[in-house]
Amino acid sequence: VDRVLRGRIDDRFSTVHLGGLNLDAREARGVRRVKILGCGSAYHTGLIGAQLIEELARIPADAEPASEFRYRNPVVDPDTLYIAVSQSGETYDTLAAVQELKRKGARVLGVINVVGSAIARETDGGVYVHAGPEVCVVSTKCFTNTAVAFALLALHLGRIRDLSVADGKRIIAGLRKLPEQIAEVLRGEEEIKKLATEYANAKSMMFVGRVRGYPVAREASLKLKEVSYVHAEAYPASELKHGPLALIEPEVPTVAVLPDDDLLEKNRATLEEIKARSGRILAVAHREQAKADHTIVVPRNEVELDPILMGIPLQLLAYHTALALGRDIDKPRNLAKSVTV
Numbered sequence: 001v002d003r004v005l006r007g008r009i010d011d012r013f014s015t016v017h018l019g020g021l022n023l024d025a026r027e028a029r030g031v032r033r034v035k036i037l038g039c040g041s042a043y044h045t046g047l048i049g050a051q052l053i054e055e056l057a058r059i060p061a062d063a064e065p066a067s068e069f070r071y072r073n074p075v076v077d078p079d080t081l082y083i084a085v086s087q088s089g090e091t092y093d094t095l096a097a098v099q100e101l102k103r104k105g106a107r108v109l110g111v112i113n114v115v116g117s118a119i120a121r122e123t124d125g126g127v128y129v130h131a132g133p134e135v136c137v138v139s140t141k142c143f144t145n146t147a148v149a150f151a152l153l154a155l156h157l158g159r160i161r162d163l164s165v166a167d168g169k170r171i172i173a174g175l176r177k178l179p180e181q182i183a184e185v186l187r188g189e190e191e192i193k194k195l196a197t198e199y200a201n202a203k204s205m206m207f208v209g210r211v212r213g214y215p216v217a218r219e220a221s222l223k224l225k226e227v228s229y230v231h232a233e234a235y236p237a238s239e240l241k242h243g244p245l246a247l248i249e250p251e252v253p254t255v256a257v258l259p260d261d262d263l264l265e266k267n268r269a270t271l272e273e274i275k276a277r278s279g280r281i282l283a284v285a286h287r288e289q290a291k292a293d294h295t296i297v298v299p300r301n302e303v304e305l306d307p308i309l310m311g312i313p314l315q316l317l318a319y320h321t322a323l324a325l326g327r328d329i330d331k332p333r334n335l336a337k338s339v340t341v
């Protein structure tokens with residue numbers, strides 16, 4: 001995180017390797033929509049990025065799995081800025097989506113970790129996230145750094161479009177707090193390890209979050225599946241009542257992501273619905289949640305940045321669940337460092 005931030009502070013946010021953002025002020029003002037593409041964790045950071053771009057730059061934005069986009073003969077709009085996200089920069093589905101976009105004349109930027117990778121070479125510009133090598137197969141620190149890069153990109157677009165500079169200062173101050181806050185979350189590892197042991201024998205795990213909590217829930221569910229092979233589902237909290245509540249029972253605990261934002265009361269109502277079905281709840285929140293069986297408390301930052309911090313204890317939860325179940329954490333089955341077919 002420090003490395004991504006230093007890039008911004010030195011005004012070297014866009015690195016030379018990708019040719020920089022390659023988007024001048026006039027072009028940035030002309031962007032009517034942002035579409036972010038990636039696979040797996042990269043798609044989930046795209047969901048966070050889209051929310052940040054909508055919140056901080058007020059540009060309509062969304063994210064889609066690149067693995068879907070590439071197959072559906074998408075309409076390419078000249079006023080849309082396309083952004084490809086990838087840790088490895090080699091994921092074939094994402095590369096194919098970029099190539100499809102380029103064929104149709106779109107401008108595509110990249111938010112990528114590996115310098116000089118295939119997707120980086122194919123894009124028109126973008127930013128490297130400098131997460132360093134991912135030593136394990138699953139994406140963890142790159143997830144965090146990509147979300148930070150999106151916060152900076154959203155601020156950059158917002159500033160060019162003359163949106164509130166005060167907001168920008170507030171977010172930058174929040175970003176600067178992140179490295180210490182992440183260290184604080186990591187200091188809680190022992191507690192998370194105990195929780196992982198407690199929940200490791202679940203038949204299945206439900207992950208829920210609303211708005212900023214939703215991409216975190218999705219990513220946490222994916223991490224758990226990837227490394228522990230425990231079945232997990234992730235839903236936007238309000239979707240629970242549209243069917244999945246039927247799955248809730250004591251053997252199917254729920255991990256609820258509950259930022260202290262203006263949706264907290266709504267989120268607490270969801271906890272009540274789960275409790276009414278005898279579901280156990282592990283909350284990730286900014287303060288103890290009375291309705292939850294356990295709460296992992298994370299430090300408070302600016303609400304827009306909540307997804308960045310709240311994902312980290314859940315990466316640890318997946319890691320310790322995998323260890324508790326005796327999985328080979330560095331070689332998860334059926335998972336390649338980069339999926340190149």
Ligand code: F1P
Pocket residue numbers: 039040041042085086087088089090091094137138139335336337338339
């Ligand atoms: C995408 C991804 C990862 C996942 C695994 C398989 O990779 O789905 O998110 O953890 O490594 O590939 P990338 O495009 O971000 O390198």
